[in-house]
Amino acid sequence: DIVMTQSPLSVSVTLGQPASFSCRSSQSLVSSDGNTYLNWFHQRPGQSPRRLIYKLSNRDSGVPDRFSGSGSGTDFTLKISGVEANDVGVYYCAQDKGWPYTFGQGTKLEIK
Amino acid sequence: QVQLAQSGTEVKKPGASVKISCQASGYTFSNYYMHWVRQAPGQGFEWMGVINPGGYSTTYAQKFQGRVTITRDTSTRTLYVELSSLTSEDTAMYYCARDNIDYWGQGTLVTVSS
Numbered sequence A: 001d002i003v004m005t006q007s008p009l010s011v012s013v014t015l016g017q018p019a020s021f022s023c024r025s026s027q028s029l030v031s032s033d034g035n036t037y038l039n040w041f042h043q044r045p046g047q048s049p050r051r052l053i054y055k056l057s058n059r060d061s062g063v064p065d066r067f068s069g070s071g072s073g074t075d076f077t078l079k080i081s082g083v084e085a086n087d088v089g090v091y092y093c094a095q096d097k098g099w100p101y102t103f104g105q106g107t108k109l110e111i112k
Numbered sequence B: 001q002v003q004l005a006q007s008g009t010e011v012k013k014p015g016a017s018v019k020i021s022c023q024a025s026g027y028t029f030s031n032y033y034m035h036w037v038r039q040a041p042g043q044g045f046e047w048m049g050v051i052n053p054g055g056y057s058t059t060y061a062q063k064f065q066g067r068v069t070i071t072r073d074t075s076t077r078t079l080y081v082e083l084s085s086l087t088s089e090d091t092a093m094y095y096c097a098r099d100n101i102d103y104w105g106q107g108t109l110v111t112v113s114s
Helices: none
Strands: A004-007 A010-013 A019-025 A038-043 A050-054 A067-071 A075-080 A089-095 A107-111 B003-006 B010-012 B018-025 B034-039 B045-051 B058-060 B068-073 B078-083 B092-098 B108-112
Touching: A004 A089, A010 A019, A019 A038, A019 A089, A019 A107, A038 A067, A050 A067, A075 A089, B003 B092, B010 B018, B018 B092, B018 B108, B034 B068, B034 B078, B045 B068, B045 B078, B058 B068, B078 B092
Parallel strands: A010 A107, B010 B108
Antiparallel strands: A004 A019, A019 A075, A038 A050, A038 A089, A067 A075, A089 A107, B003 B018, B018 B078, B034 B045, B034 B092, B045 B058, B068 B078, B092 B108
């Protein structure tokens, strides 16, 4: 199984400042079709996860352009250019290159 | 819009089985793979398995082999998961998710307690 490792476990950011989340996979997530099958999710307490980014850097519909995804085959980053209050929660990376899909343990974003 | 509506909270005793449903709307259900993913309290996500669009092929996580069954009914656009031989470690929120895990249900809480 592909192991997904996120860091840090939590981050505290001042409103309006940038935030960055890291994720690493134990194997390359680049598929034979050239796509990198890495997703980013946001989960608020008591809610289902919402996908923000798919295939490394594509924003889902309705996701503000404050969110951006980047990376290589095994190292990935989610950036928020300016944190807003409703960005709090836990951010997870997940690979859908192959079954079993696997998830990182999450990074909790708090407002300083 | 795509919606996945799951059945309600379940409370089960150890050793029992639970069957959860997920009704899809807003898209052509029969065209998409469907997944089940669970999240134990305060924990991350654990993929349980997937069923193909036709409902005749499933793949399960090794951890759940022999204990989980995923089925679907195209006529009612409903996905199911049944988990047997429940223990307290199965206490979790269970989510259905579409194909590339783009849309998720609201979750069904399953509590296993004597």
